[in-house]
Amino acid sequence: MSEACKTAFGEGPKAQIIAGGTDILPALKYRLKTPGILIDISSVPDLDTITYSEQEGLTVGALVTLRRLAAHKDVREKYPLLTQAALSVGSAQLQAMGTIGGNLCQDACCIYYNLPSVSRQGLDPCFKLGGGRCHAVQGSKICHATYSGDMAPALLALRACVTIADGTGENTIPLNELYSGRGEAPHVLEPGRILKGIQVPPPFHNVGIYVKMRIRKSIDYPLLGVAVNLLPNGKDGALKDILVGLTGVEKSPLLITPPDEIKDTYELEKQTEIMAQAARSKAHPIANTSGYSPRYRREMVSVYVRQGVLQALEIAAGRG
Amino acid sequence: MKTIMLTVNGEAYELAVAPNDMLLDVIRDKLDLTGAKKGCDTGACGACTVIMDGEPILSCMTLAVRCHGREITTIEGLAPRGELHPLQQAAIDHNAVQCGFCTPGWLLSAKALLDGNPHPSQEEVRTAIAGNLCRCTGYKKIEDAISAVAGRNQGVVKGKNRD
Numbered sequence: 001m002s003e004a005c006k007t008a009f010g011e012g013p014k015a016q017i018i019a020g021g022t023d024i025l026p027a028l029k030y031r032l033k034t035p036g037i038l039i040d041i042s043s044v045p046d047l048d049t050i051t052y053s054e055q056e057g058l059t060v061g062a063l064v065t066l067r068r069l070a071a072h073k074d075v076r077e078k079y080p081l082l083t084q085a086a087l088s089v090g091s092a093q094l095q096a097m098g099t100i101g102g103n104l105c106q107d108a109c110c111i112y113y114n115l116p117s118v119s120r121q122g123l124d125p126c127f128k129l130g131g132g133r134c135h136a137v138q139g140s141k142i143c144h145a146t147y148s149g150d151m152a153p154a155l156l157a158l159r160a161c162v163t164i165a166d167g168t169g170e171n172t173i174p175l176n177e178l179y180s181g182r183g184e185a186p187h188v189l190e191p192g193r194i195l196k197g198i199q200v201p202p203p204f205h206n207v208g209i210y211v212k213m214r215i216r217k218s219i220d221y222p223l224l225g226v227a228v229n230l231l232p233n234g235k236d237g238a239l240k241d242i243l244v245g246l247t248g249v250e251k252s253p254l255l256i257t258p259p260d261e262i263k264d265t266y267e268l269e270k271q272t273e274i275m276a277q278a279a280r281s282k283a284h285p286i287a288n289t290s291g292y293s294p295r296y297r298r299e300m301v302s303v304y305v306r307q308g309v310l311q312a313l314e315i316a317a318g319r320g
Numbered sequence: 321m322k323t324i325m326l327t328v329n330g331e332a333y334e335l336a337v338a339p340n341d342m343l344l345d346v347i348r349d350k351l352d353l354t355g356a357k358k359g360c361d362t363g364a365c366g367a368c369t370v371i372m373d374g375e376p377i378l379s380c381m382t383l384a385v386r387c388h389g390r391e392i393t394t395i396e397g398l399a400p401r402g403e404l405h406p407l408q409q410a411a412i413d414h415n416a417v418q419c420g421f422c423t424p425g426w427l428l429s430a431k432a433l434l435d436g437n438p439h440p441s442q443e444e445v446r447t448a449i450a451g452n453l454c455r456c457t458g459y460k461k462i463e464d465a466i467s468a469v470a471g472r473n474q475g476v477v478k479g480k481n482r483d
């Protein structure tokens with residue numbers, strides 16, 4: 001690991017890390033990125049393990065593929081939200097190749113950017129390509145490329161942390177601190193810093209669900225993804241706790257925590273509505289994806305939060 | 321150029337590959353195994369699917385230099401002596417092939433599924449081939465072909481309709 005970090009640090013922006021390669025290779029083929037060097041981290045030891053204990057929760061190495069994660073017994077039983085999110089990514093083949101680390105560090109998407117070089121002819125380079133304008137939001141001074149990973153919302157709703165190695169040591173930060181909020185470079189890792197693993201706290205009695213909106217049922221990135229992780233109060237069907245993760249509607253994945261006003265009510269319907277509106281107000285989809293207007297996607301945030309809450313409660317009721 | 325060792329359909333090869341050669345181009349152009357197809361070349365169609373160490377992967381998205389020591393099955397490996405694999409026979413019996421461009425890809429996705437899970441549900445069959453786009457058949461006949469083989473594996477033929 002320290003060798004990989006040091007090489008990456010030494011080469012600076014000339015080098016890019018490659019894990020499964022399913023996110024970076026299309027960008028190389030389209031000549032969106034032209035690194036001189038690819039640093040293959042697949043031989044870094046111990047990055048492909050999954051461990052679970054009741055006290056510590058779940059630890060997943062950055063190189064674990066989505067297919068392995070989804071199928072792991074403890075993940076299926078204790079964190080079905082993660083299995084659902086992983087199985088919603090791309091296709092079976094992409095899940096077999098794509099890693100969890102690569103998924104969290106994937107680039108943000110835009111229909112004016114993710115194009116083969118021949119289709120970009122005639123379009124001035126936009127901010128994300130080092131140019132001076134944005135084609136998606138005319139007159140904008142910044143890039144609005146949309147973060148579209150499926151694992152981040154699920155892991156945010158599960159209060160996950162990530163461990164980053166830099167060649168001399170490592171530090172662990174809450175997952176939302178991995179994201180920059182910048183469309184050009186959605187994560188904050190500088191050259192030489194490598195995502196080592198993900199920690200998810202024990203599940204207690206929480207129930208989670210992932211709902212994804214897209215045109216086709218497979219291959220497509222989320223046009224909206226909502227992860228709901230809640231704890232029923234066990235008495236009158238209301239909620240004791242809830243976290244919502246969003247993807248596909250901003251430059252970063254978003255974690256929606258319950259606003260203070262939720263404490264004033266013990267009614268499920270009101271609690272759900274407060275969360276649905278809180279999520280909707282944070283989502284700012286723009287017209288840089290194919291299919292569905294930004295307005296529709298924004299409206300659907302609250303619809304999907306409500307649907308997620310109901311489905312999660314149904315699962316909780318089934319558990320008894 | 322870098323030398324890699326690759327086992328393809330049971331045969332060992334020593335190959336010199338450039339760092340930017342894709343596995344798909346290597347198996348098609350260097351090994352003359354043209355069953356795997358290049359559709360989109362960016363991971364979105366499944367026509368280039370092969371099985372690597374038991375898993376269905378996209379050879380258009382795999383750098384050949386990273387495949388040293390790996391074991392690969394292409395569609396040619398399904399009928400090594402010209403004797404059709406049950407999935408291939410079922411594809412013919414169910415008229416699941418029209419232009420044929422997607423066929424090698426979904427057959428290998430189906431093989432990887434059945435190797436790990438001989439009795440998949442209809443939903444599992446659909447999920448396994450959901451990354452293999454077909455412009456011709458409408459998928460129903462493909463599903464029927466795979467389900468017929470899966471059904472034979474468990475002694476029942478399942479031919480449930482799509483919803």
Ligand SMILES: Cc1cc2nc3c(=O)[nH]c(=O)nc-3n(C[C@H](O)[C@H](O)[C@H](O)COP(=O)(O)OP(=O)(O)OC[C@H]3O[C@@H](n4cnc5c(N)ncnc54)[C@H](O)[C@@H]3O)c2cc1C
Nearest residue numbers: 019020021022023024090098099102103105149150195363
């Ligand atoms: C057709 C298609 C459809 C797709 N659909 C979806 C979808 O529905 N949902 C979805 O979430 N994704 C989707 N993807 C994106 C991609 O397949 C996944 O995000 C995948 O999990 C990426 O993992 P990887 O290991 O292949 O990443 P890589 O391509 O290897 O890496 C992705 C990025 O992360 C960096 N990186 C990788 N690992 C690390 C690390 N450990 N530390 C620091 N940086 C790292 C790389 O430098 C690179 O910039 C799709 C891709 C394609 C081609």
Ligand code: SF4
Nearest residue numbers: 110126134135143144
């Ligand atoms: S949002 Fe604007 S600047 Fe960013 S990639 Fe799209 S067109 Fe380029």
Ligand code: FES
Nearest residue numbers: 359360361366380
């Ligand atoms: S050619 Fe590989 S997925 Fe389309």
Ligand code: FES
Nearest residue numbers: 418419454455456
């Ligand atoms: S048979 Fe023509 S694409 Fe499937």
